[in-house]
Amino acid sequence: MPTVEVLLRRLDPGIPVPSYAKPGDAGADLVTTTDVRIPPGERATVGTGLAIALPDGYAGFVHPRSGLAARVGLSVVNTPGTIDSGYRGEIKICLVNHDLRDAIELHRGDRIAQLVVQRVEHAIFREVTDLGGSHRGDGGYGSTGGHAALTGAPAYETED
Numbered sequence: 192m193p194t195v196e197v198l199l200r201r202l203d204p205g206i207p208v209p210s211y212a213k214p215g216d217a218g219a220d221l222v223t224t225t226d227v228r229i230p231p232g233e234r235a236t237v238g239t240g241l242a243i244a245l246p247d248g249y250a251g252f253v254h255p256r257s258g259l260a261a262r263v264g265l266s267v268v269n270t271p272g273t274i275d276s277g278y279r280g281e282i283k284i285c286l287v288n289h290d291l292r293d294a295i296e297l298h299r300g301d302r303i304a305q306l307v308v309q310r311v312e313h314a315i316f317r318e319v320t321d322l323g324g325s326h327r328g329d330g331g332y333g334s335t336g337g338h339a340a341l342t343g344a345p346a347y348e349t350e351d
């Protein structure tokens with residue numbers, strides 16, 4: 192895995208420096224600094240106790256952890272949260288409980304999301320009147336079919 196140095200401050204010295212659980216992992220786990228209870232369907236913003244300085248040309252993306260998502264319905268409201276290279280404040284995470292029945296109890300130090308550091312580029316937007324042709328053209332929003340149907344409707348549209 193290629194690496195990039197990211198300057199980091201621990202605003203909360205009791206919180207570990209983020210680390211990758213396995214050598215090929217894309218995300219380094221982030222923890223909550225506080226205990227929090229998220230009722231069904233509600234959200235809560237928690238601190239991670241970390242501030243970073245990403246190099247120019249990089250951004251951080253805060254993704255949910257799939258195990259917690261599948262097990263209890265925990266996700267990130269604005270997934271993936273975008274950490275700009277110029278941001279020096281505490282990385283915060285806006286969590287959401289997608290479960291409709293049970294609250295989620297989180298405790299200080301629990302790993303609740305993961306930070307993916309990626310290269311990014313700025314576009315130079317050049318306005319034109321003709322974008323040129325492509326195979327897809329302007330077909331979007333399910334134009335290729337195969338999307339799930341609502342209850343009672345056929346799974347695939349038929350030609351007749």
Ligand SMILES: O=c1ccn([C@H]2C[C@H](O)[C@@H](COP(=O)(O)OP(=O)(O)OP(=O)(O)O)O2)c(=O)[nH]1
Pocket residue numbers: 253269271272273274275276278281282283284285
């Ligand atoms: O999950 C997140 C998302 C963002 N941020 C911080 C870092 C980021 O650089 C800054 C701004 O994020 P964003 O641009 O997504 O939010 P905004 O609502 O557009 O705020 P702003 O007007 O400050 O850009 O907030 C976090 O700590 N956690």
Ligand SMILES: [Mg+2]
Pocket residue numbers: none
């Ligand atoms: Mg913004």
